[in-house]
Amino acid sequence: MDMDDKDGLRAWLIALRTPGLGPGGLRERLDAAGGDIHVALARLRAHPAALGETARGWLRRPDQDRLAADLAWLAQPGHALLRCTDADFPPQLDNIPQPPAALFVVGDASLLLYPQVAIVGARAASAGGKAHAGAFARALAGAGFAITSGLADGIDGAAHAATLEAGAKTVAVVGTGPDRIYPRKHHELARRIAAHGALVSEFSLGTAARADHFPRRNRIIAGLALGTLVIEAGLRSGSLITARLAAEQGREVFALPGSIHNPLARGCHRLIRDGARLVEHAAEITEVLAPCARSLGGELEARLDGRDGRAEGGLPGGADHPADPDYRRLLGELGHEPATMDDLVQRTGLSAAALSSMLLMLELDARIERLPGNCYQLLPGLHAPG
Amino acid sequence: MDMDDKDGLRAWLIALRTPGLGPGGLRERLDAAGGDIHVALARLRAHPAALGETARGWLRRPDQDRLAADLAWLAQPGHALLRCTDADFPPQLDNIPQPPAALFVVGDASLLLYPQVAIVGARAASAGGKAHAGAFARALAGAGFAITSGLADGIDGAAHAATLEAGAKTVAVVGTGPDRIYPRKHHELARRIAAHGALVSEFSLGTAARADHFPRRNRIIAGLALGTLVIEAGLRSGSLITARLAAEQGREVFALPGSIHNPLARGCHRLIRDGARLVEHAAEITEVLAPCARSLGGELEARLDGRDGRAEGGLPGGADHPADPDYRRLLGELGHEPATMDDLVQRTGLSAAALSSMLLMLELDARIERLPGNCYQLLPGLHAPG
Numbered sequence: 001m002d003m004d005d006k007d008g009l010r011a012w013l014i015a016l017r018t019p020g021l022g023p024g025g026l027r028e029r030l031d032a033a034g035g036d037i038h039v040a041l042a043r044l045r046a047h048p049a050a051l052g053e054t055a056r057g058w059l060r061r062p063d064q065d066r067l068a069a070d071l072a073w074l075a076q077p078g079h080a081l082l083r084c085t086d087a088d089f090p091p092q093l094d095n096i097p098q099p100p101a102a103l104f105v106v107g108d109a110s111l112l113l114y115p116q117v118a119i120v121g122a123r124a125a126s127a128g129g130k131a132h133a134g135a136f137a138r139a140l141a142g143a144g145f146a147i148t149s150g151l152a153d154g155i156d157g158a159a160h161a162a163t164l165e166a167g168a169k170t171v172a173v174v175g176t177g178p179d180r181i182y183p184r185k186h187h188e189l190a191r192r193i194a195a196h197g198a199l200v201s202e203f204s205l206g207t208a209a210r211a212d213h214f215p216r217r218n219r220i221i222a223g224l225a226l227g228t229l230v231i232e233a234g235l236r237s238g239s240l241i242t243a244r245l246a247a248e249q250g251r252e253v254f255a256l257p258g259s260i261h262n263p264l265a266r267g268c269h270r271l272i273r274d275g276a277r278l279v280e281h282a283a284e285i286t287e288v289l290a291p292c293a294r295s296l297g298g299e300l301e302a303r304l305d306g307r308d309g310r311a312e313g314g315l316p317g318g319a320d321h322p323a324d325p326d327y328r329r330l331l332g333e334l335g336h337e338p339a340t341m342d343d344l345v346q347r348t349g350l351s352a353a354a355l356s357s358m359l360l361m362l363e364l365d366a367r368i369e370r371l372p373g374n375c376y377q378l379l380p381g382l383h384a385p386g
Numbered sequence: 387m388d389m390d391d392k393d394g395l396r397a398w399l400i401a402l403r404t405p406g407l408g409p410g411g412l413r414e415r416l417d418a419a420g421g422d423i424h425v426a427l428a429r430l431r432a433h434p435a436a437l438g439e440t441a442r443g444w445l446r447r448p449d450q451d452r453l454a455a456d457l458a459w460l461a462q463p464g465h466a467l468l469r470c471t472d473a474d475f476p477p478q479l480d481n482i483p484q485p486p487a488a489l490f491v492v493g494d495a496s497l498l499l500y501p502q503v504a505i506v507g508a509r510a511a512s513a514g515g516k517a518h519a520g521a522f523a524r525a526l527a528g529a530g531f532a533i534t535s536g537l538a539d540g541i542d543g544a545a546h547a548a549t550l551e552a553g554a555k556t557v558a559v560v561g562t563g564p565d566r567i568y569p570r571k572h573h574e575l576a577r578r579i580a581a582h583g584a585l586v587s588e589f590s591l592g593t594a595a596r597a598d599h600f601p602r603r604n605r606i607i608a609g610l611a612l613g614t615l616v617i618e619a620g621l622r623s624g625s626l627i628t629a630r631l632a633a634e635q636g637r638e639v640f641a642l643p644g645s646i647h648n649p650l651a652r653g654c655h656r657l658i659r660d661g662a663r664l665v666e667h668a669a670e671i672t673e674v675l676a677p678c679a680r681s682l683g684g685e686l687e688a689r690l691d692g693r694d695g696r697a698e699g700g701l702p703g704g705a706d707h708p709a710d711p712d713y714r715r716l717l718g719e720l721g722h723e724p725a726t727m728d729d730l731v732q733r734t735g736l737s738a739a740a741l742s743s744m745l746l747m748l749e750l751d752a753r754i755e756r757l758p759g760n761c762y763q764l765l766p767g768l769h770a771p772g
Contacts, residue, residue, distance in 0.1 A: 132646075256646060257644065257646065257664070258645055258646075259644055260518075260666040260667075261756055263757055269643060272643070272664050278664075280655060363647075369649070370647055370649065371649060
């Protein structure tokens, strides 16, 4: 980092930490200053009338230790501040209501330019809901999308974890400072996301978990992604906020239906009544979103096209390499006659547990059909690989 | 039956049995004849050119034994032919595409003037689907609607049976002659429907089950009802035809969502994608249909209003009398704190089986909420009866 960068970063950090300024206030002043943070900050100091006394105090005498700590954090490898004036700031965030002025990123900041699908849902998700989150994440990642979520317990964590396990890209947008992990149990998951994906926050270092920060976090999840998939959600779930924000931002909203006796299906059902697309298969999402990604052009388009060839004939979840023998063996043994799990164990030599997860993925990818009595067959029109 | 009636009936039976004439052709000729069947039949005999040789043969020399058998059947108590020229022909059928010219009815023909909800679905329904059919039938019957269905195995049969068990009104529209029962296993059910409801067919006596008659039957089910609820349906289910016809006729279509792993939820999901209303509670259906019933005015309105007061504060399924002690006891023991099934067995002294069915009905009626872990509580805003 050269001196000029450091001065600019320092000015940004002062502005971002100015109490009551907020991303809207900062963006407004930057616009007026032609995008120059030094000019914006100087004018802010010269005319702080609109701000409160705390802000004026901070602008007069910012906490040097805190700024030094911020700069030290940013100097670490893999840490970055993505400013709205930077060329690689995700353009899809510029058009949402109340766009963030800057994002702290741990990991691969270029991921924010990937076409993304958000997968969100209940913290108290059911085992089935978490399995769905994982299977949709694998299938969508296999189709070339990065999977974006909120690092929360339940659906969010399942989506991140499954994407990482498939060797694919995931983005976690958190409601705390980028140096804080909430919930604690996701410490190890956050470490893996930082190492193989990106962990993103608009909140300054040291910001603890606060209830009112999560809806703010949700607008960024919804804004980064081309579409948001809600897997399971109660009627009071924060995921409904994310979905509403996505719809308001003109993004696609998808929701999984469920039994009328599952309270965690009610939020999804409400979304569907309100216009969200009901989905049963990951392919329904890729069909809708692939043209959106292309229409955005530029970086997003290139990313998706780069992966598209792989995705179209491919299998979900990193198992799309012709060398993946297990999927080929399973598809080879499935026909248009229903086969039971026992049949498939016998024919493939794979364990029931392994088959169960592979079958779920193939089903979500609309390659096979599950019939009553736990039987499986290829969907009409599809053929087993030769 | 006086002689005049018998002559008229005889002319109708000849016209209805004329091969290739069909309900459209008969209605056209009746319209041209000012509604007089004798004039219409005389003109048909005088100008049979548009019809085939079989029809001309029949019109020249109708089978007297068959007509005598038809008249003998119609002379039996509870048997009737409802002609489109009759004042009590259901007016809602006049505006559907290809309306029937007449209906054979066994039982209470006035039921066709009741506000009706159709409940249809898969023949190979799951146990859960049949339970839903029964519970929605009871709740909707309790709200003042007659329940109309197709007497088929599975969802249809469950809806009819539950309505009868609740002492409410049900209409079965069959795809055979009114003297034939299909499937055979529904012989006893059909007998009870004839005794306490109405069994309806547009097909002449002796007509056996034919695949192409069931879609024709479906247009009458959809046309009689203000709305059609599909409980479970595969992607190739005839229920989707009924639902499509209902939508084309400007009627409301409702569908129950389910797990993405249930092949019998797929048809419902397709309907919802195509614009059907996703429903979780019977109350969502009554809210939509009660104003429709009123806007139809006349007989339908009077029927619904006559039952409305009872329904509004009432309990579903015939258990709405303040004297019904079991429901009052159960509601009295339910609070806004979750209670387990064990709690409720202990508090009410009712069996788990009885409670289970009562709780499902209360849930469908949006009076209670089922929470994870099989717990139940009153929905917010509702109070236990004093």
